Amino acid sequence: xxxxxxxxxxxxxxxxxxxxxxxxxxxxxxxxxxxxxxxxxxxxxxxxxxxxxxxxxxxxxxxxxxxxxxxxxxxxxxxxxxxxxxxxxxxxxxxxxxxxxxxxxxxxxxxxxxxxxxxxxxxxxxxxxxxxxxxxxxxxxxxxxxxxxxxxxxxxxxxxxxxxxxxxxxxxxxxxxxxxxxxxxxxxxxxxxxxxxxxxxxxxxxxxxxxxxxxxxxxxxxxxxxxxxxxxxxxxxxxxxxxxxxxxxxxxxxxxxxxxxxxxx
Numbered sequence: 185x186x187x188x189x190x191x192x193x194x195x196x197x198x199x200x201x202x203x204x205x206x207x208x209x210x211x212x213x214x215x216x217x218x219x220x221x222x223x224x225x226x227x228x229x230x231x232x233x234x235x236x237x238x239x240x241x242x243x244x245x246x247x248x249x250x251x252x253x254x255x256x257x258x259x260x261x262x263x264x265x266x267x268x269x270x271x272x273x274x275x276x277x278x279x280x281x282x283x284x285x286x287x288x289x290x291x292x293x294x295x296x297x298x299x300x301x302x303x304x305x306x307x308x309x310x311x312x313x314x315x316x317x318x319x320x321x322x323x324x325x326x327x328x329x330x331x332x333x334x335x336x337x338x339x340x341x342x343x344x345x346x347x348x349x350x351x352x353x354x355x356x357x358x359x360x361x362x363x364x365x366x367x368x369x370x371x372x373x374x375x376x377x378x379x380x381x382x383x384x385x386x387x388x389x390x391x392x393x394x395x396x397x398x399x400x401x402x403x404x405x406x407x408x409x410x411x412x413x414x415x416x417x418x419x420x421x422x423x424x425x426x427x428x429x430x431x432x433x434x435x436x437x438x439x440x441x442x443x444x445x446x447x448x449x
Contacts, residue, residue, distance in 0.1 A: 195328035202235035203275040208266045218265040221390055222370040228290055228303055231276050241323055251318050254310045255369050259340035259394045262301035271295040277331045283321050284308060289335035302337045342396050343431040346412030346419040352379060355406045367401040372430050376420050379411055392435040401429050
């Protein structure tokens with residue numbers, strides 16, 4: 185008989201960490217020959233999904249409850265990004281869980297285990313009928329798999345609205361959508377990064393990125409992109425009318441020759 189998702193002993197023998205390896209092809213690279221942030225975010229989602237499947241809290245396990253996982257917040261800090269033809273690895277583990285959210289952390293490494301960066305994420309559960317947050321107390325047992333304190337970077341914050349800002353407009357279309365028929369989380373990021381010209385990205389690289397997803401966006405919606413920059417930090421917001429869809433914080437550093445530097449796990 186299959187074990188119910190609520191069973192307290194369900195965590196016994198399940199993998200506390202999941203790790204995968206990829207090869208970065210030229211077609212996947214940005215104009216600087218590096219992994220783009222959007223691909224990195226998609227890889228984080230991919231490996232998180234596979235780990236969730238492996239421990240019994242994936243889509244197939246929760247769909248009968250009309251639930252689905254949604255990414256709420258992300259923080260990424262990168263020493264350097266994988267380059268063209270590099271093999272890289274990502275590992276992930278659960279950091280914490282409460283009634284409404286689960287925190288999941290990541291380490292991005294070279295094939296030899298040199299640490300390139302870290303990521304921290306917050307996930308919520310969406311009721312697909314009501315489109316509201318769902319209580320995840322029924323899977324509180326996953327706390328037995330949690331490994332808090334392993335990730336050295338600051339948690340994903342709640343970025344504030346920009347003060348005085350510049351604006352651009354964009355209308356979401358078919359290719360912006362995902363499986364849930366709302367705008368894909370990586371499309372928000374692409375839209376933000378497209379606010380700077382190629383010459384800026386040639387001269388600068390993104391060292392820390394934070395985003396908080398606040399509301400769903402749909403095909404046909406016109407959004408306003410608001411940016412406010414002070415020094416190397418930019419605060420950004422996407423709005424649809426009076427509704428904030430997401431808020432982000434982007435920190436850039438001059439693009440210099442990237443020296444490899446490791447750190448312990």
